[in-house]
Amino acid sequence: MSTSIQPRMTQAFRFVRCSYADGVAELVYAFDHGEELVERVTFPNAPAIAPPYQQAFERALKLLHLVAGVSYYKAGVPPRIEVVAGPLDDGTADLLDALYLHGLAEFAYRNGLDLRGRINFPRGGAPVAKPHALSLPKRTLVPIGGGKDSLVAVEAIKSIGGEATAVWVGNSELIAACAERTGLPTLNIKRELAPQLFDLNRVGAWNGHIPVTAVNSAILVVAALIYGYDSIAFANERSASAATLEYDGQAVNHQWSKGYAFEQLLSDWLHAHVAADLDYCSLLRPFSELAITRTFSKLTQYFDAFSSCNRNFRILGPKPADRWCGQCPKCHFVFLALAPFLSKPRVLQIFGRNLLDDENQAAGFDALLEYQDHKPFECVGEGAEARAAMYALSQRSEWQEDTLIARFRHEILPQLDPAELSLEPWLKPSPEQRIPARLLSALAFFD
Ligand SMILES: CC(=O)N[C@H]1[C@@H](OP(=O)(O)OP(=O)(O)OC[C@H]2O[C@@H](n3ccc(=O)[nH]c3=O)[C@H](O)[C@@H]2O)O[C@H](CO)[C@@H](O)[C@@H]1O[C@H](C)C(=O)N[C@@H](C)C(=O)N[C@@H](CCC(=O)O)C(=O)O
Numbered sequence: 294m295s296t297s298i299q300p301r302m303t304q305a306f307r308f309v310r311c312s313y314a315d316g317v318a319e320l321v322y323a324f325d326h327g328e329e330l331v332e333r334v335t336f337p338n339a340p341a342i343a344p345p346y347q348q349a350f351e352r353a354l355k356l357l358h359l360v361a362g363v364s365y366y367k368a369g370v371p372p373r374i375e376v377v378a379g380p381l382d383d384g385t386a387d388l389l390d391a392l393y394l395h396g397l398a399e400f401a402y403r404n405g406l407d408l409r410g411r412i413n414f415p416r417g418g419a420p421v422a423k424p425h426a427l428s429l430p431k432r433t434l435v436p437i438g439g440g441k442d443s444l445v446a447v448e449a450i451k452s453i454g455g456e457a458t459a460v461w462v463g464n465s466e467l468i469a470a471c472a473e474r475t476g477l478p479t480l481n482i483k484r485e486l487a488p489q490l491f492d493l494n495r496v497g498a499w500n501g502h503i504p505v506t507a508v509n510s511a512i513l514v515v516a517a518l519i520y521g522y523d524s525i526a527f528a529n530e531r532s533a534s535a536a537t538l539e540y541d542g543q544a545v546n547h548q549w550s551k552g553y554a555f556e557q558l559l560s561d562w563l564h565a566h567v568a569a570d571l572d573y574c575s576l577l578r579p580f581s582e583l584a585i586t587r588t589f590s591k592l593t594q595y596f597d598a599f600s601s602c603n604r605n606f607r608i609l610g611p612k613p614a615d616r617w618c619g620q621c622p623k624c625h626f627v628f629l630a631l632a633p634f635l636s637k638p639r640v641l642q643i644f645g646r647n648l649l650d651d652e653n654q655a656a657g658f659d660a661l662l663e664y665q666d667h668k669p670f671e672c673v674g675e676g677a678e679a680r681a682a683m684y685a686l687s688q689r690s691e692w693q694e695d696t697l698i699a700r701f702r703h704e705i706l707p708q709l710d711p712a713e714l715s716l717e718p719w720l721k722p723s724p725e726q727r728i729p730a731r732l733l734s735a736l737a738f739f740d
């Protein structure tokens with residue numbers, strides 16, 4: 294298939310319509326009045342929507358349409374945004390304005406664009422009546438990403454006997470294997486991007502990172518109403534709220550839609566628009582990456598199945614041969630963050646190599662430490678926690694002589710304040726979280 298659209302030359306991005314039938318949601322977009330771009334999300338074995346859930350479902354579907362549009366909008370970033378169904382109520386417009394501005398901040402920074410003042414969803418629609426509780430079944434959708442964080446969240450919920458389903462979006466066999474390994478019931482939702490998007494990329498559309506966690510979240514809100522769940526528990530860590538860098542007075546955070554600001558916006562929006570008893574939260578919000586890797590280090594049953602390397606999750610591009618590419622910031626960070634809590638042979642067994650004994654990886658680890666570089670545009674912990682992990686390894690005889698640890702000791706450590714290198718503060722939870730009362734006792738799993 295080919296396309297005649299020149300997205301960078303267009304005047305308007307249009308949310309044309311969305312529909313749902315027989316488990317398939319169709320989300321339709323267009324630039325100006327050009328050809329339609331249709332994304333499909335398929336919910337397997339979907340039962341008919343129960344009548345009391347109908348209004349909530351329609352609102353959730355509309356939100357999914359608006360959120361998933363970010364993949365296409367970014368191809369052209371035209372000056373106008375139009376919603377054919379009519380203007381949004383102010384609360385919905387606020388959510389979308391924030392999501393597109395902050396969720397595309399990395400995209401804008403890397404493409405030399407400034408989206409401030411450009412993203413204005415049409416507003417002024419009638420306010421919606423606040424929804425009642427729907428008496429949703431007391432069970433939880435736990436999204437699985439194939440990496441350590443969601444597996445920790447699963448085990449925390451299992452530890453309190455919570456009823457839960459492991460759910461994932463997309464076709465990843467790696468995620469499917471992790472989901473099976475949890476022993477929970479599983480649910481795999483399919484997502485098919487409009488095929489023209491790949492053609493647009495080939496002919497020079499704007500391209501870059503999008504807030505994909507927001508898209509997955511909106512899909513799971515729809516799923517909660519189709520299948521009947523009262524909560525969606527992501528595994529987004531505290532460190533995800535920290536900006537990757539500041540530029541021209543704006544925080545640029547690769548992980549914005551994993552951060553606490555987005556969690557609060559979406560959770561409030563759901564209570565105001567969808568159902569008083571549908572909770573959206575992150576179970577790992579109080580914890581740093583290091584607190585999570587410490588907990589994960591005890592979950593040995595997943596060591597031969599998980600991978601945090603995002604190259605596994607490409608739709609089109611090449612994937613690593615053996616789960617860990619060993620070259621990317623996620624591989625670097627997870628290696629570094631797990632190592633303080635495991636024996637060295639265990640770490641090398643998981644990754645199949647010693648990334649800290651390879652001088653070619655120096656620049657990658659320097660970026661994690663924010664040494665002569667900024668934090669990478671990836672889902673990695675804060676610079677200060679990477680420095681604490683590196684310091685911990687530099688004090689252990691089995692790691693001390695490895696090339697990059699030795700370099701850290703001689704070159705970088707003398708420039709650091711020893712008072713800021715302890716692991717301990719990173720292992721303490723912080724108070725910020727939106728976890729519903731029913732799941733709060735799962736936090737004891739991290740003690
Ligand atoms: C897997 C991955 O990291 N993909 C990013 C990569 O995409 P690439 O071009 O290398 O290949 P594909 O993944 O096959 O994508 C092909 C094109 O499709 C478009 N696209 C894809 C998915 C989507 O949801 N929307 C899309 O528009 C896009 O044009 C692709 O080029 O580089 C892209 C450009 O920088 C990124 O957009 C791809 O990121 C995916 C959306 C993705 O799923 N990334 C997650 C692994 C990810 O980054 N997760 C974050 C969560 C942060 C958040 O706030 O949500 C994280 O782990 O930190």
Ligand SMILES: Nc1ncnc2c1ncn2[C@@H]1O[C@H](COP(=O)(O)OP(=O)(O)OP(=O)(O)O)[C@@H](O)[C@H]1O
Pocket residue numbers: 435436437438439440441442443444460461462463468506509526527528529551600601602627672
């Ligand atoms: N394909 C997916 N479907 C559903 N949820 C996903 C998917 N990919 C990631 N997520 C969820 O998004 C959140 C952030 O993803 P992230 O990659 O940080 O977590 P992870 O894969 O569990 O762990 P890691 O940090 O080791 O990669 C997690 O709750 C994860 O379950």
